[in-house]
Amino acid sequence: MTAIARREEQLWSRCAGCASLLYRKRLRRNLDVCPECGEHARLGAPERLRQLVDPGSMRPLSDLLPEADPIDFVDVLPYPHRLTAARASTGLAEAVVCATATIGGHPVALAVMDFRFLGGSLGCAVGELITRTAERALDDRIPLVLVTASGGARMQEGALSLMQMATVSQAIAALREAGLLTVSVLTDPTYGGVAASFATNTDLVLAESGARMGFAGPRVIRQVTGRALPEGFQTADFLLRHGQVDMVVQRRSLRGRLVALLAATRAGRAARAGHPPVPRQEPASRRERLADDDAALARPAGPAAAVAPSPTSGVGQTTAVRDAWDTVRMARHPARPTTLDYLDSVFDGFVELHGDRLGGDCPAIVGGVARLAGRHVMVIGHQKGHTTAELVARNFGMASPAGHRKALRLMRLAARLGLPVVTLVDTPGADPGVSAEEQGQAAAIAENILTLTVLPTPVLAVITGEGGSGGALALAVADRVLMLENAVYSVISPEGCAAILWPDRSAAPQAARALRLTAPDLCRLGVVDEVVSEPSVAAHGDPAETAHRLRAALLANLLPLLDVPPAMLVRLRRQRFRRFGTTRGVNRAGVR
Numbered sequence: 150m151t152a153i154a155r156r157e158e159q160l161w162s163r164c165a166g167c168a169s170l171l172y173r174k175r176l177r178r179n180l181d182v183c184p185e186c187g188e189h190a191r192l193g194a195p196e197r198l199r200q201l202v203d204p205g206s207m208r209p210l211s212d213l214l215p216e217a218d219p220i221d222f223v224d225v226l227p228y229p230h231r232l233t234a235a236r237a238s239t240g241l242a243e244a245v246v247c248a249t250a251t252i253g254g255h256p257v258a259l260a261v262m263d264f265r266f267l268g269g270s271l272g273c274a275v276g277e278l279i280t281r282t283a284e285r286a287l288d289d290r291i292p293l294v295l296v297t298a299s300g301g302a303r304m305q306e307g308a309l310s311l312m313q314m315a316t317v318s319q320a321i322a323a324l325r326e327a328g329l330l331t332v333s334v335l336t337d338p339t340y341g342g343v344a345a346s347f348a349t350n351t352d353l354v355l356a357e358s359g360a361r362m363g364f365a366g367p368r369v370i371r372q373v374t375g376r377a378l379p380e381g382f383q384t385a386d387f388l389l390r391h392g393q394v395d396m397v398v399q400r401r402s403l404r405g406r407l408v409a410l411l412a413a414t415r416a417g418r419a420a421r422a423g424h425p426p427v428p429r430q431e432p433a434s435r436r437e438r439l440a441d442d443d444a445a446l447a448r449p450a451g452p453a454a455a456v457a458p459s460p461t462s463g464v465g466q467t468t469a470v471r472d473a474w475d476t477v478r479m480a481r482h483p484a485r486p487t488t489l490d491y492l493d494s495v496f497d498g499f500v501e502l503h504g505d506r507l508g509g510d511c512p513a514i515v516g517g518v519a520r521l522a523g524r525h526v527m528v529i530g531h532q533k534g535h536t537t538a539e540l541v542a543r544n545f546g547m548a549s550p551a552g553h554r555k556a557l558r559l560m561r562l563a564a565r566l567g568l569p570v571v572t573l574v575d576t577p578g579a580d581p582g583v584s585a586e587e588q589g590q591a592a593a594i595a596e597n598i599l600t601l602t603v604l605p606t607p608v609l610a611v612i613t614g615e616g617g618s619g620g621a622l623a624l625a626v627a628d629r630v631l632m633l634e635n636a637v638y639s640v641i642s643p644e645g646c647a648a649i650l651w652p653d654r655s656a657a658p659q660a661a662r663a664l665r666l667t668a669p670d671l672c673r674l675g676v677v678d679e680v681v682s683e684p685s686v687a688a689h690g691d692p693a694e695t696a697h698r699l700r701a702a703l704l705a706n707l708l709p710l711l712d713v714p715p716a717m718l719v720r721l722r723r724q725r726f727r728r729f730g731t732t733r734g735v736n737r738a739g740v741r
């Protein structure tokens with residue numbers, strides 16, 4: 150996988166760029182950059198840390214977490230076997246290494262991802278470790294530096310993997326609020342859920358020379374569009390040209406650039422505060438709290454707890470008989486009510502608002518003000534359609550960056566006007582297209598996720614049909630998350646998961662079962678708070694009755710939120726998404 154295709158012990162390695170045979174020690178002295186062609190070979194996290202931090206300054210942060218297999222995932226191999234193999238081959242506990250250190254004398258907290266470990270995938274443990282690193286930065290009032298390398302979410306942890314995008318993003322938001330610098334360094338490759346969260350919603354985004362970053366991968370885009378991709382697509386220089394990164398940096402200059410940025414921002418902070426920055430404020434209390442957390446985490450997490458029936462999920466029994474794959478087909482049924490249908494049947498007086506104010510109006514996202522039982526709300530949802538013409542006109546409900554930015558504008562507007570936000574989620578995922586990537590799809594999703602974690606107004610999300618990965622989450626970080634009985638919510642489509650892990654798209658029904666993407670499953674995992682039952686003929690069989698039930702559920706969940714002060718809403722929302730970092734949280738949700 151790495152550009153250095155041979156093993157450490159060997160003296161020689163072949164450059165992935167120019168195929169030169171290089172003496173390994175010389176290559177290492179050159180920071181693993183080919184002296185012949187400048188190709189930047191991928192680095193493991195320990196080597197990356199060695200290159201970036203001041204010698205002797207590094208203090209590793211604990212990577213002790215309980216074993217996690219939150220959804221008992223099995224493809225051709227059980228997930229724990231894959232974890233064991235990754236640990237053996239890398240010597241790491243997880244796909245990220247976290248530490249505090251100084252860089253040019255400036256204290257920082259760092260989280261460095263390692264692509265060798267299950268493709269740097271973002272699982273619950275990775276999310277938890279990065280979140281803790283961000284919290285450490287907040288406690289110590291020091292900048293956070295993230296070095297990303299990831300293929301995206303960790304499919305084997307299903308929607309819980311998706312939740313990590315929100316968990317880490319809200320930790321970034323807390324640093325933003327505290328005026329502490331966050332920097333991400335994109336290294337090759339950075340994709341999917343990592344690209345669409347903490348890789349791009351930091352204050353500064355640096356791309357290492359040769360790094361590629363995007364939400365959708367080139368293979369997927371090529372398959373979907375059937376077109377050749379532009380030269381240099383998603384490379385660091387492409388990202389710079391399209392305004393998505395602050396700079397492209399050669400590896401040998403990376404440390405120096407970080408020092409300069411840390412020095413500049415530290416000077417600003419000191420000037421603001423009127424005195425030089427002081428180190429940690431409450432070292433003891435924070436350490437004690439972490440110790441408590443660790444003690445709680447050390448308790449074994451039985452897989453049975455994660456799938457135990459939840460007493461709050463009243464519909465579990467009626468849907469248990471339906472196979473997950475049948476539910477997927479139901480969720481995609483062309484006659485299933487759309488957001489505009491619900492705006493007509495559940496809400497009154499919808500006034501649609503258009504445009505992102507940056508040059509686009511995405512038809513796959515509709516939004517505007519409406520009334521729900523006489524109360525004014527901001528409604529934002531994905532719009533599919535019933536006919537082929539409608540679906541094409543709406544891009545099958547796949548939002549472009551303009552769509553996400555329109556949603557962001559309306560969310561912020563709602564908060565300013567004191568309107569609660571209701572989102573209706575029904576999308577196969579974000580738009581897998583060339584222009585979507587050019588226009589910064591990953592950053593657009595990342596900003597929505599971050600903004601929703603701190604939006605000072607009630608947010609109620611409903612997964613009405615398909616909740617497809619980051620594109621869905623961009624509208625679904627909410628105080629309460631409801632899900633229609635035959636909707637699905639998943640980190641990846643069953644077809645996509647099957648193609649990667651089985652690897653055969655015809656295994657999609659098995660993948661659908663393994664991913665735990667149905668409403669009762671997600672209710673048990675705590676990803677969803679309540680299942681809204683559908684008529685026995687399903688939503689498309691009786692849209693009027695479905696609308697009636699949805700309206701009742703919306704009111705029952707929204708009215709209590711209206712009495713909660715905004716600051717407390719945000720605090721509770723943060724707690725809701727913070728708990729997904731650990732299996733402990735899963736258990737708590739499971740036995741709730």
Ligand SMILES: [Zn+2]
Nearest residue numbers: 164167183186
């Ligand atoms: Zn080379």
